[in-house]
Each structure stands twice: as structure tokens, then as C-alpha cells.
Amino acid sequence: MLDLQTQISNAQRFVERWANYTDEKSGKDSFYNEFFAIFGIDRVTNASFEWRVKSKNSKETKFADLFWEGVFLAEHKTTGKNLEDAKLQAENYLAKIKKTKPDLMPKFYAVSDFANFHLYSVKDTDFALKFPLTELPHQIENNVFSFMLGHEGKIRADEERANTHAAEQIGHLYNAFKERNVYSEHEMRLMITRLLFLLFADDSAVWTERNNLFFDLIDEHTSETGSDVGIRLNELFEVLNTPLHLRDCLPEYQIFDYVNGGLFAEHLRTFRFDAELRQLLLNCCEIDWAQISPEIFGTIFQSVMEKQVDETGKVVKDERREKGAHYTEKANIEKVINNLFLNELKAELQAVNSLGKKAKVQAYSAFHQKLASLSFLDPACGCGNFLIIAYEAMRRLENDLFEAMYFDGKAPSAQLGFSEAVATVQLSPTQFYGIEIDGFATMIAKVAMWLKDHQCNLETKRRFGGAIECHTLPLKEEAHIVHGNSLQLEWQKVDYILGNPPFIGHQWRSAEQKADMASVFGTKGKFGKLDYVACWYKKAVEMIKQQPKTRCAFVSTNSLFQGEQAGIIGEYLFNEKMVIQFAHRTFQWTSQAKDKAAVHCVIVGFGLENPTQKWLFDYPDIQGEPEAILATNINQYLANGASVILPSRSQPLKGMSPMTKGSQPTDGGNLILSPTEHEELVTKYPKLTAYIKKLIGSNELINGVERYCLWFADTPASLLAEFDKYPEIKARKEAIRTLRLASPTTSVQECAKTPYLFTQNRQPTGSFLAVPEVSSERRHYIPMDFLTDCVPSNLIYTIPNATTYLFGILISKMHMAWARTVAGRLKSDYRYTPNVYHSFPFPKASEAQQTEISKLAETVLAVRKAEQVKDPKATLAVLYNPDIMPIALRKAHEKLDQAVDKLYRSAEFTSDAERVGYLFELKK
Structure with a gap:
């Protein structure tokens, strides 16, 4: 049996191979042969194609597309066919099997049209899991298909699995x-x-x-x-x-x-x-x-947060999104508190333990007083998880102190009994402050802190029996958690600020939240482009300036420290003399909440103090464990490099070709044609042939998806008049006109006068280099290619008349490292912009060096072409899948990478982090 990670890797390759296949007749058998191979199962010895289904009382015989006796039945359709019809067909087969051969009844059945997969349970009729094929690796990771390997288990969707x-x-x-x-x-x-x-x-x-x-x-x-x-x-x-x-x-x-x-x-x-x-x-x-566990409080709160849907199932109100509420598990909270204060305090206790006997007594007492004096604030505390975990960590540290102070490092048995306590717990919930805008969450947070205090008292009693005095009821001391708008209240001065303030992009902000942004940042500058979470950074900075030893660490959406936002927030922090003291680069959020949000986060710790050790945590696998890097400086992109604010450039460096976005249709899909629609139109109206072009966006470029568009730029007026008589064209034009007139944007309304044209025409002439706007973070290289005679959409950036030398530089490891750092992200995927290109520190290369890079780049292109001749289904997505990248292509890239690296310096670069640090030094 294959291990789960191998199954997931197999599924990723499977998805890429079948991304564009549509025809049932020619493809379904191969589809299921490869589907079984994902799990290391031989389809031939286990399941049959065209399995005969015959009724007892009828001469009629039907054939199921695929049947694995006792396990699985599948019915397949051509892409676009009604899968509900396929489901009814499969259920009809199941009914006949139940009557004639009940011992062969499968556990599950599925219907698919290549693009989508619907899985149903025979036994549990309430179970129905529908997902696009692209999500297959994710579903396998969730053990949805464990029945294929003989494990029935309980099949659960993400929401059910994540809850308690x-x-x-x-x-x-x-x-x-x-x-x-x-x-x-x-x-x-x-x-x-x-x-x-x-x-x-x-x-x-x-x-x-x-x-x-x-x-x-x-x-x-x-x-x-x-x-x-x-x-x-x-x-x-x-x-x-x-x-x-x-x-x-x-x-x-x-x-x-x-x-x-x-x-x-x-x-x-x-x-x-x-x-x-x-x-x-x-x-x-x-x-x-x-x-x-403390996390359960956030889970319970989120389970009762209001989400309203209309009759179609569309969400019309999402209280979690409106409030930017994302609840944090203990492991992620510990990433914050460990580097913010806990590691340092633990080291301090260890240092005291190493002192001589006389010095220890006074040092222990002073350290205990210090612990009892520290104060903590979560200015967007939700259900109190950060405060709960921080308090628990501090109480455990106090227990360690008791053990060292009174019992020489060995806790007494709780059964020994003491006539009187030798010490009293000094740490108190009153050292912890919270502000929360939701009244219910405020109540939950207070209760959670009471209960955590009691848990801590129980733990202390278990360790020390009656030797350490602590009480729970009646409640006398409580955390200072208030209900209110944190951005409109004065914050309590504390030693540590921590938390997970709400993430709300500008497109989701309410009028009240926009007012908060204006109140905190003012109306000047580019601060309106920042995520709502940035308000908490500014409020924290204001407190730190008043109390210079205060330190802060927030979990934030990763977009705040990427792309344009990174320049804005970075410039603000550094102008205020803030130092990023530690950081976790992008990692994927996990929580126990039902309907848990898919969030990609960073953690940023900052203050006025400049520590000698600055730890930067990088995640090669955003769902895995980080690699710790001892950084010399952490900049606004959370990279180990100089804090250089990159100017926003709309033009390239002198002598470089400009990069521009492709053409924008703003058409509601009415200028866009599928291959079938294209074929039907040119067959019916041959004159349209010259005015229909291939449309290339990120998906089309990378995954080889075929799409077309109506392109009437520079079309003679007489032909436009003729085309307007075609019913299909006329209907599309009217739909576009209506759509554009309804737009709130004046320029789009103006384009309603020419509904047959793209609203923005940036069509390059001749050959151009196409760079996708969005690309998977798993790829070592952003796929880019030379194109001609097509229309690049607004999801492609173009460099007209680009040279193979320029291509070689842009697809090198050096530029990829820069792009991964400077580009924005869509979740964790790269979101390329012209500013990444325009700000890139290009090397100074001699003519001979440029010729060498050009030849190596041409080799990369030639190897690509050869691979695609061998396998016409080998799209750029397949070729650049890191798990299955052809060896010849990998070697061609490695030679190019080495040559580009040498343009910058003769000494070898050992990592992308080193490359990025070097590039930022060049930008000083």
C-alpha cells in the first residue's frame, strides 16, 4: 500500500494530466486506470469496465462504466453533461445489483465528467461530496478515499473533521x-x-x-x-x-x-x-x-456566528468574514509567545538556576516578582485564546520556579501533605488585558480565563499538593477584558502586546471599518490600500513609542508583508524606528473551527529594541514545520536582507523593455468563446474566422486550456455592420452594453458605446514574452513563454519583442527568489506584477555573457518543445510540476541558474535566502 504522501503526489500529477480532457468515449478507461494507480491499485485485477447489469425479470441489459465488486461503482460523462443524470443512472444500476447480486453491493459510487467528481455513500444516503477534480489531492489527504484501501472509517468533510x-x-x-x-x-x-x-x-x-x-x-x-x-x-x-x-x-x-x-x-x-x-x-x-481545551471556546463561538444563505445557497451574510474572525490553535499561538517572551524568560530562569546558593535566593525572589509584574494585552482578543495560552505558559513557568526555589528541582508528591503552604501563587489573571468588539466573544473570553485559571490551579495542586496555595472559587480576580472597538479605545500600557487582529481586505470592509482606517491612519497617503489588520500595528507602534520596552507580535494575513502593502507598512514601521525582532514567513492556518477559513498567515514581532538575535522562520512546506534562520536583519518582506523601500515603478529601468498587463474585456464573458462555440461560429459564419483569436491568460498559458475571443479591433465598419446582423453576435453585444452601462465606473460606462471591443486594448505587435499573473507556489519556476498571434488577457503580463537573454534572467533562480519575496500572493500562490520586474536588480553583463545566457535559455525552450512533442499533453503545468519535472528540463534550468548566479558574483549562492539578501544589498 502506498503511503499517504505518495498518494497525494500521484493525485497532483493525475489532476494535471487530465485537466483539459473532455471526451468520455476516448478517455474514461485511461482515466480510471490512472485513478486506481494513485493508490497503487491495479485496476485490471480489481475492477471491470462495462460491467454487465441485468434485471431478474427483464431481458434488458445495461453496462456500468466501472465496477469493483463490493467496493466501488463509477459512471462517467463527457464534460458539460448533467451529472445528476449520471447519478440516477448509477443508482439504477445499484438497485438492480441489490436485487440480483446483493453480496456485490459496493460501499461507494461516483460520477464524473473529468472536470468534476461527485462521491456518494451507498450506506449513508446523507453523504454526498462534490468537488472539482483539482481538489482531488486535498480530498485524498482527508482520507475520503480510504475505502479504496480497505479502510471504511467515517468519511467526513473538512468541516466535520475539524470540529469536536x-x-x-x-x-x-x-x-x-x-x-x-x-x-x-x-x-x-x-x-x-x-x-x-x-x-x-x-x-x-x-x-x-x-x-x-x-x-x-x-x-x-x-x-x-x-x-x-x-x-x-x-x-x-x-x-x-x-x-x-x-x-x-x-x-x-x-x-x-x-x-x-x-x-x-x-x-x-x-x-x-x-x-x-x-x-x-x-x-x-x-x-x-x-x-x-482552550481552542474549543473559539470553535464554539464560531459555530454560532451568523451565516445566512439565500434560496440558491449563496452566502449573503457572513459574520466571520465581516469581522475578520479567524481563531487560532495552540500551536500557532505558541509561535507568537515563545519568541515574544517565553523563551527569554525560560532562559532567565535557567541562568538563575546556575547561580551559587546564596545568589539564588535573592535572584529567585526577584525573578518571581518580575513574573508577577509583567502585563499582557490582546487588543482583538476574540474568545481569549492568546490570553489563555499565555497565562497557562506563565503559570507553568511559575511552577518551574517553585520547583527550583523550594524543592531543589524535584516537585513533591501531592500525597505527602504539608501542614501549611510554603508559597502562594503570585501570577494572576489580572495581569492580562483584552479588548473585543463582539459582546458574546467577550463573555466567552472571561469565562475561558476563569476556567483556565482553575485548570492551572489544579495543575499546581497536582505537582505540589498543599505546598503551594491557590484558590478558584469564589472568583476574586479576573482578566481585564472589555467589550468595545479596540481602534477607538485607549490601550492599557503593558509589557507585551499580542494577538490575531481581524484580517479584512479593502474590498470587504464595512463603512464603519473604513471609518476606523481613516481615524487611525488619516486620509493621506496609501494607507487605504492596507489590510484592516494594519490599524492594530499603528496603535501598537503608538503605545511602544510611549513605553519603549514594550514588545508586540501579531498574527496577520500574509498579504500585509507582500507586494505593494509591504512597501507601505514597511516604510511606516521603519520611519517610526521599529525593528522586526522575529518573524514567521507564510504558513497555512489551521484551526478547530467548523467551516474553518482557508488563511495564509505570517507572524511579525516588533519593537524599538534591536536584539542581537533575530529569528526568521521559513516554511518550505506551508503546511509543515519551519526552518529557523538567524537573521542579520528582517525587512518588510520578512526576508533576511536590508530594509530597503522599493519605489513603485510603472516604467522599467533604462534600456529595459516595458512590461504591461494584457487586454481587459469587462464583458461578462460575452466576448469569450469556448472551443465548441468557436467551431460553431466559424462553421456558420466563415467571415468571422479572421476575427476570432486565441485568448491567453494565466490558466491558458500554464494548463494549456483552450479559449478564444471575438477580436474586432481595427475591423472595417462594413464588416462590423454585417457581423451585427448575426443573431449570436448581436445578443452578445447587447449583453455587454447592458453590463457596462450598469457599472459604477465612468470609463466602463463610456465603453458601452463600443460593446464589440475590449475596454482596454493592450495588444502587442509581433512576438512577446508572456508572464502569468498567478502561479502555484509549489513550482520552482514561474512558467513563462514566447507567444504570437493571440490575445493576452488581463491575467497575463507581456514584454513585447523580449530577447532570450531577458527570458533567461527572468526564469532564473535569482529572479524567482526575488519574485517569491517581493510579489504579492493569492493565498500562497505567487501574484506577479510589473513592479516585481521593474524593481529587480538586473546584473551587469558583457556581450559575451549575454550570448551565453541566451544560448542556455534557448536550450530550456528547446527541451520544453522536445518534451511536448513526446507528450502533447505535457503542458507547462506538467513540465514544471516539481514532483515530475523532466530530468532534461531540470538540468537545462540548473545550468542556466548557475550562469545567471555568476553574473552577480563568483562565489556560489547556497540558498534563495542568500540570493534575496544579496539583491537587497544591491538596492541600497
């Missing part, structure tokens, strides 16, 4: 309240917050009497009909908010501790329960909440 049973049960309860349509959001969220506390307390030794007090109250003291559950809850809430000596209540309430802290202070009207709601609550009680 606890969050789901709380979500069910919340939704049940919501369906009543009588409770306000505040009422429901306050109820859920209180129940979360009670559920956790029930399993975590919060109650002095014993565990399960809340469960017993609901299970034993309420009616099975649920009619009195709401009344009982309100009575309990009142009791929990009342000191023991002031209570006048039934015995089943008296055994509950006094909670204090304000959680149960607000009066909440009685919620009406029934038998079903009561059972949902009991289901929640049956979970072992002692095993709860």
Missing part, C-alpha cells in the same frame, strides 16, 4: 434556542456562556462538594418533559451569584459554591425547555469537559 463533539453539541443547543425565534442574540449567547461554565465546572473539581452537581440537578430534579428546566436554571443562576451566608434555597442548590465575578449577575428571562431541549442539555452534560 463538544462544540457540535453546544451548537445544537444554541440552534434549538434560535429556532424558537423569541430570544435575542444577547440572551442566547449569555445562556450558552453560563452553561459552558457549569458544564466545565461539573467535571473539573470546581465545586467543593463533588463533581456532577449540575448534571444531577437537571437529571434528578427536573421533569422529563423539560417544562421546569428553565425555572431551575434561573434559580441556580441566582444561587450562584449569592454568597453562601445570604442564601435561602433548597438543599440541591445549597451545595453549589458561590461563583461571583459577574457571570450570573444579570437577570435572564426564563427559557422554555421541552423534552428534546432537556435531552440536548443532558447530552452536553455527558461530555467529559475536564478534557476541554
Whole structure:
């Protein structure tokens, strides 16, 4: 059996090979032979093509496209055919198999048209997973196809796999309240917050009497009909908010501790329960909440964030997107706190441990006082995950200190017993501050901090028994978490600022968020182009200037430190004398949240202090572990190089050919033709042949996708008049005219007068070098090529009359390293812009050197052509797939890379990081 990583690599190659195939008759058999090969399964010995399906009471015989007895059935169609029809056909076959040969019934069945794949479970009729073929590697990674290898398992979509049973049960309860349509959001969220506390307390030794007090109250003291559950809850809430000596209540309430802290202070009207709601609550009680993790609070919060869809399933309101809410797992939070403060504090404790006995006593005391004096702020704290994890880390460090101070590095057994405590916990939740704009998240964060404090107390008791004094109830100390707009409030002065402020691109910002941007940055300059998260950077800088020893670290969208945004935010930070003290380059976000967001992040730590060690973490695999680099300087692109602000250039360096974007249609697809539409039009109207050209964008260039466009530039008026009589052309023109007139952009409205033309015509004459705007980050080289006699779209950049020398430089490792650093990103894919080209430090090359580079570049082109002659399906995507790149092409590139490197210096470059650092030095 092949390992999972091999299966994923095989699937990536499979997707690229079949990206443009459409015909069922000629391709389906090869398609499934190669599909089985992904998993190392021999199709011939396991599954049959055209498997005979015959009814018991009928002479009619049908043939299933593919059948693997007991495992899998597939029905295939030509691209564009209705897959629902194919599904009905497959289900008809299954019904006949069930009647005639039930022991052969498969576990799963699928329908596909090459471009899409729909997978269904025979047993679980609710299971339906539909995805484009491009997502096949991702689905294999999620073990969706484990049944192919004999592992039935539970097939789960990403959202189900990422969630936890606890969050789901709380979500069910919340939704049940919501369906009543009588409770306000505040009422429901306050109820859920209180129940979360009670559920956790029930399993975590919060109650002095014993565990399960809340469960017993609901299970034993309420009616099975649920009619009195709401009344009982309100009575309990009142009791929990009342000191023991002031209570006048039934015995089943008296055994509950006094909670204090304000959680149960607000009066909440009685919620009406029934038998079903009561059972949902009991289901929640049956979970072992002692095993709860802090991340679950963010998961629960996100599970109840509002998402509304219309009748077509389109999302019309997404509260998470509107608020830029993305919740952070512990591993990613630790990336922030370790380098921001924890590693340094641990090193300080180790240094104290190495002192002599007399010096230790005073040093331990001073270090303990220091720990108790430090303060922390998360100015967009959400459900408090950063504060929770930071507090937990600090408490564990304090435990390590206790162990060193009082027990010579060996914690006493909790069973030994002490007549009195030798020390008291000094760290407190009051050292932690948070600001959160969402009221419910604020409540969750407060509860989460209370519960984490209790967890930490339990851990201390487990380590030291009664030797270290700590208490949970009644709640006396709490974190300072306030509900409000962080950008409009004055921040508490602290030692460390940390968090994950909201990521919201300019196209998604609300009017209020735009007002926040203007309030924080003003209206001058280019700050409006920055992501919303930049506001928190500016507020942090303002505090650091007032308190110079304060340090800050934020998780941010990677776009803030790429492309144009990097220049804007970098110039601001460096003008304010900020130093980037550590950074994590782009990595892929993971979280436990349902419907988790696909986010690519960076972490940036900064302040006024200039540490001797600046750690830069690079991710060769954005889903993997980082490589740590000890940097001399971390610049605005999070590269180990000089902090040089690159000017935005619309023109190339002197003597270089200009790079421009291709032509923009702004047509709603009406000037664009599929191969079929192209064939139909020229067959019906031969005169159109000369006025239909191939359209080339990033996808067409890289993946060999075939598309055409109507190109009527410079067409004689008499012919335009004739073409206007063609119904198909006339309909397209009218659709374009209507679309452009409805545009809010004046220039586009003006183009409604010429609906047969592209709104922006940047058609090069003759040959040109085509550079795709977007390209996968997995490729070592951005595929680019010389083209002619086609229309480059707005997703291609062109350099007219480019030389093979220029091509050689641009496709070299040196330029690729520059592009990976300076270009913007779409998620993690490269988003090339002319500024990458215009700002690139080209080498000074003699005529002989230019000739050498040209010859090596021509070799690369020749090898490409030879590979495509051998395999016509070998698109640039296939040729530049790092897993299967042809050896001859790889060697041709390596020779070119070495020659280009030598144009810059004779000493060998050992890494792309070294190349980038050298290039930034040239830009000084």
C-alpha cells in the first residue's frame, strides 16, 4: 500500500494530466486506470469496465462504466453533461445489483465528467461530496478515499473533521434556542456562556462538594418533559451569584459554591425547555469537559456566528468574514509567545538556576516578582485564546520556579501533605488585558480565563499538593477584558502586546471599518490600500513609542508583508524606528473551527529594541514545520536582507523593455468563446474566422486550456455592420452594453458605446514574452513563454519583442527568489506584477555573457518543445510540476541558474535566502 504522501503526489500529477480532457468515449478507461494507480491499485485485477447489469425479470441489459465488486461503482460523462443524470443512472444500476447480486453491493459510487467528481455513500444516503477534480489531492489527504484501501472509517468533510463533539453539541443547543425565534442574540449567547461554565465546572473539581452537581440537578430534579428546566436554571443562576451566608434555597442548590465575578449577575428571562431541549442539555452534560481545551471556546463561538444563505445557497451574510474572525490553535499561538517572551524568560530562569546558593535566593525572589509584574494585552482578543495560552505558559513557568526555589528541582508528591503552604501563587489573571468588539466573544473570553485559571490551579495542586496555595472559587480576580472597538479605545500600557487582529481586505470592509482606517491612519497617503489588520500595528507602534520596552507580535494575513502593502507598512514601521525582532514567513492556518477559513498567515514581532538575535522562520512546506534562520536583519518582506523601500515603478529601468498587463474585456464573458462555440461560429459564419483569436491568460498559458475571443479591433465598419446582423453576435453585444452601462465606473460606462471591443486594448505587435499573473507556489519556476498571434488577457503580463537573454534572467533562480519575496500572493500562490520586474536588480553583463545566457535559455525552450512533442499533453503545468519535472528540463534550468548566479558574483549562492539578501544589498 502506498503511503499517504505518495498518494497525494500521484493525485497532483493525475489532476494535471487530465485537466483539459473532455471526451468520455476516448478517455474514461485511461482515466480510471490512472485513478486506481494513485493508490497503487491495479485496476485490471480489481475492477471491470462495462460491467454487465441485468434485471431478474427483464431481458434488458445495461453496462456500468466501472465496477469493483463490493467496493466501488463509477459512471462517467463527457464534460458539460448533467451529472445528476449520471447519478440516477448509477443508482439504477445499484438497485438492480441489490436485487440480483446483493453480496456485490459496493460501499461507494461516483460520477464524473473529468472536470468534476461527485462521491456518494451507498450506506449513508446523507453523504454526498462534490468537488472539482483539482481538489482531488486535498480530498485524498482527508482520507475520503480510504475505502479504496480497505479502510471504511467515517468519511467526513473538512468541516466535520475539524470540529469536536463538544462544540457540535453546544451548537445544537444554541440552534434549538434560535429556532424558537423569541430570544435575542444577547440572551442566547449569555445562556450558552453560563452553561459552558457549569458544564466545565461539573467535571473539573470546581465545586467543593463533588463533581456532577449540575448534571444531577437537571437529571434528578427536573421533569422529563423539560417544562421546569428553565425555572431551575434561573434559580441556580441566582444561587450562584449569592454568597453562601445570604442564601435561602433548597438543599440541591445549597451545595453549589458561590461563583461571583459577574457571570450570573444579570437577570435572564426564563427559557422554555421541552423534552428534546432537556435531552440536548443532558447530552452536553455527558461530555467529559475536564478534557476541554482552550481552542474549543473559539470553535464554539464560531459555530454560532451568523451565516445566512439565500434560496440558491449563496452566502449573503457572513459574520466571520465581516469581522475578520479567524481563531487560532495552540500551536500557532505558541509561535507568537515563545519568541515574544517565553523563551527569554525560560532562559532567565535557567541562568538563575546556575547561580551559587546564596545568589539564588535573592535572584529567585526577584525573578518571581518580575513574573508577577509583567502585563499582557490582546487588543482583538476574540474568545481569549492568546490570553489563555499565555497565562497557562506563565503559570507553568511559575511552577518551574517553585520547583527550583523550594524543592531543589524535584516537585513533591501531592500525597505527602504539608501542614501549611510554603508559597502562594503570585501570577494572576489580572495581569492580562483584552479588548473585543463582539459582546458574546467577550463573555466567552472571561469565562475561558476563569476556567483556565482553575485548570492551572489544579495543575499546581497536582505537582505540589498543599505546598503551594491557590484558590478558584469564589472568583476574586479576573482578566481585564472589555467589550468595545479596540481602534477607538485607549490601550492599557503593558509589557507585551499580542494577538490575531481581524484580517479584512479593502474590498470587504464595512463603512464603519473604513471609518476606523481613516481615524487611525488619516486620509493621506496609501494607507487605504492596507489590510484592516494594519490599524492594530499603528496603535501598537503608538503605545511602544510611549513605553519603549514594550514588545508586540501579531498574527496577520500574509498579504500585509507582500507586494505593494509591504512597501507601505514597511516604510511606516521603519520611519517610526521599529525593528522586526522575529518573524514567521507564510504558513497555512489551521484551526478547530467548523467551516474553518482557508488563511495564509505570517507572524511579525516588533519593537524599538534591536536584539542581537533575530529569528526568521521559513516554511518550505506551508503546511509543515519551519526552518529557523538567524537573521542579520528582517525587512518588510520578512526576508533576511536590508530594509530597503522599493519605489513603485510603472516604467522599467533604462534600456529595459516595458512590461504591461494584457487586454481587459469587462464583458461578462460575452466576448469569450469556448472551443465548441468557436467551431460553431466559424462553421456558420466563415467571415468571422479572421476575427476570432486565441485568448491567453494565466490558466491558458500554464494548463494549456483552450479559449478564444471575438477580436474586432481595427475591423472595417462594413464588416462590423454585417457581423451585427448575426443573431449570436448581436445578443452578445447587447449583453455587454447592458453590463457596462450598469457599472459604477465612468470609463466602463463610456465603453458601452463600443460593446464589440475590449475596454482596454493592450495588444502587442509581433512576438512577446508572456508572464502569468498567478502561479502555484509549489513550482520552482514561474512558467513563462514566447507567444504570437493571440490575445493576452488581463491575467497575463507581456514584454513585447523580449530577447532570450531577458527570458533567461527572468526564469532564473535569482529572479524567482526575488519574485517569491517581493510579489504579492493569492493565498500562497505567487501574484506577479510589473513592479516585481521593474524593481529587480538586473546584473551587469558583457556581450559575451549575454550570448551565453541566451544560448542556455534557448536550450530550456528547446527541451520544453522536445518534451511536448513526446507528450502533447505535457503542458507547462506538467513540465514544471516539481514532483515530475523532466530530468532534461531540470538540468537545462540548473545550468542556466548557475550562469545567471555568476553574473552577480563568483562565489556560489547556497540558498534563495542568500540570493534575496544579496539583491537587497544591491538596492541600497
